[in-house]
Amino acid sequence: MLHLPILRWGVPYRSVNQVVTPHFRTREPFVSMSQANIGLIRRDLLLQGEKRARLQKIPYADLVAMAGRAAEYFLNGTLPLDPMSGTTQSPQEYLEQVSATTGSPHSNVKRNMLKVHGVLSKVEEVLAGLTRGMDLRVLDEGYGSVNGQMLSFFARGDAMGVVLPSNSPGVHSLWAPATVLKMPLVLKPGSAEPWTPLRMIHAWVKAGAPADAFAYYPTDHAGGNEILRSTGRGMVFGDVGSTKKWKADGRVEVHGPGYSKVVIGPDLADQWEQYIDVIAESISNNGGRACVNASGVWVTRHADAIAEALAKKLATMSPRAADDPAAVLAPFADSETGRRISGVIDGDMVTDGAEGTDSAFAQDVSAMVRGPGRVVTAHGGTYVLPTIVRCAASHPLANREFLFPYASVVQVKAEELPDCLGPSLVVTCISNDPAFRARFAASPSVDRLNFGPMSTTQIGWDQPHEGNLFEHLYCRRAVQRLA
């Protein structure tokens, strides 16, 4: 069986405590992960200042060059997996291993692999987007002159702790630029997706980065919390329950459910058929598991027809073998999870709303198209089939997010938009009406805004995503110097 070690500032460590993750299909033990105890984590993190000081000495330009090489190694290289046993990992093995423990089709894994590669290879472009084009060589000295203006920045912490999810390898692109920003990383991988962060670390090290800029601790929830408590800056991914305790802690950037949406404005409402493909892509890309996947389609007219068209389009997506290039849907590594999610939807279809009122209205349109069976077993995995629910804005299913292609279709009055949407990570606003667009641009509830028929999952490298990593890690100070 494969083994993944802890990396204690780059040094592999095999723990007595191991947790085994099975293959999602066979349920046979697939990989054993060394688990870090809290005391070990705390003791290692006493050294984070020293580790940052070392990284600080490497010029920004060198780190950018390393990121470029790391991108190539990540995508194409054979890298260490367990240096203690000599086990290595080829790109194909990486695809198969991620798929084996998460259920994601190879095509999804490959897409996310390219996403990580993209961020690392275009890291200057990404950082330019975060800093409005500022020359980040200013970080080498901590101060300098940019466009004739004195600037100075100081790091808000000595390391960034990141508690990672198991559901989507694409999220790793969010923290990937931290090394170029001279910030040591302390990573807690998701129990089902330990592969990507480990591969990224080894790619960086092969590219010339100091191994001791990276700590990698497979651990339990308490260990993850300790990482976030003990590092100056943090990022946490998870559901509402697991992330809510960090909401009030400004040191930690919380990435919970996205509640992303597609909106068709009243001016283009009658042309809805043109947008079905891009809406379906927004819902289903990456198996519907990312926070940028649309989970709601909000329109001012034709909601019934739109729901039916989407249901028909998504019904063409059927479970396929993991290595089928056309596979979109991802099975659940734990079959019970899939059944439980489907049960939640069925439970919420029956609400407390008075019969005949808006709040009681919800209809599983997909069930009418493909039949009522939402959970199926195929290719040795359990899948939840894409589901479109037509419901009222006040219905509990109107603003929900699940780990599979799911979306509500909601019809509201134009003047209620965007206030009725609630917090939304991404909104694709399909409208040519400047006044309608302006309301979205002014909304504090919309984090990322796409104008035009663009998938919610399409990421611009030069745009910040759910917080600005540079501003999260650095603070500007006033600086003056006598000539």
Add this chain to the structure above:
Amino acid sequence: MSVAAPEIEKSRATLDAWVRELMQWHFNPDTGCPFWLQWAEKAGWEPRREIKTYADLDRFGLFQDEWLRGGPVRRWVPKAYKDRPIYTFETGGSTGVPKSRVNIDDFRIDYENYSATLPDDKFPKGADWLMVGPSGPRRLRLAIEHLAQHRGGMCFMVDLDPRWVIKLIKMGEMDMMELYKRHVIDQALTLLKAHDSIKCLFTTPKLLEALCERVSLKKAGITGVFCGGTEMTPQFHRFAVEELMEGAHFAPTYGNTLMGLGPSKAPTPADNWAIIYYPPAPRAMIEVVDPDDPWKLVEYGTTGRTRLTTLTKEFFMPRFLERDECERERPCEQYPWDGVRNVRPFSRFQKTVVEGVY
């Protein structure tokens, strides 16, 4: 090292003889406590006559947790000791009203017996001790102090209130918990700096980690660490020995107010850092039973629930199901009776118990 069958039989004979002696003591109206005398009256059978061996104690059925919660606590005082100074000690209180156990000399006897297992070169006779851990209503405070005195030293004390720590955790006040831990460790550091005579330390796993984040045990002059109070994992065991001790002796123990104190077997490579404890037979026995059938011992190496029987003249508690699970361990040369491996909270209760906080 495995132990020869005659040694096991000998220890069993000693245990059976001790059980018979205790039955004469606890069920004699001149010496026994009100609780057991009244129990025997209602039971309708005579333990003094009918209990001949340790195995016969099954006739008492399972000892009920509730019997030790609330009063009157004096119903547990053996008549023979009614004029002696009586201590009442409480369990941690992680689950409702704490259980109480009366004590006269048991804690002294237990810790004197335990003292004999400590290496003198690492826990030098005459050296002073520092105790950093829960005191208050627990016997630990007096017990550690007595251990230090028994070995010719004095004991410096830093208190910790575990019930407040549990409350902080339940309230999600983790920052406050860290501050409290820091407050405790600050006091320990002050004492270590002020008293070169301190060579021996008692503390809990989490406090040991916290202390070692602030000070090198070697530089502080600590040569022996007696650690207990909460669960210890094999990984913690390894971490403590390899990274915290710096040459000091690490003595993990399993103990509680109801049992007394169980020393650990010296680790061997084959144990892979498992912590293997042995009860202080014949004064207490721990057995590992089927969680669904508390009368059936599991096989060696198999996981089960711990069942405790305490057998002292001050306290008789047969067949009490603990809130722990572990693997059953074979007798060894030093301890020719059953032991327990890797004791941890009983998994079926884990969602409801806040444990391992201090």
